[in-house]
Amino acid sequence: MTLRVKLRIKAGGREVLTSALINTGYEADVPSILLPKKLAEALGFYPPATADVVTALTVGGEAFLLRSSEPVEVSVVTVDKAGAA
Numbered sequence: 001m002t003l004r005v006k007l008r009i010k011a012g013g014r015e016v017l018t019s020a021l022i023n024t025g026y027e028a029d030v031p032s033i034l035l036p037k038k039l040a041e042a043l044g045f046y047p048p049a050t051a052d053v054v055t056a057l058t059v060g061g062e063a064f065l066l067r068s069s070e071p072v073e074v075s076v077v078t079v080d081k082a083g084a085a
Helices: 036-042
Strands: 003-013 013-022 052-058 060-069 073-076 082-084
Touching: 013 036
Parallel strands: none
Antiparallel strands: 003 013, 003 073, 052 060, 073 082
């Protein structure tokens, strides 16, 4: 079952509060977060200064993604507390 949670994402002195889907079946070899273009813009990741283009296999076929090595800090926000991921 896919779940939606509230996240606080910090990167480069910027911070956004957003929702995210978890438990979607997406797997990666390293911790990863996929950001839509508007959220990447808000965090200063788009347009990218440097990024790798990677291919991901999806249900709809191949998708081309920009991968940045810039670190982000992600916290799950609940009604009564927040926890770092």
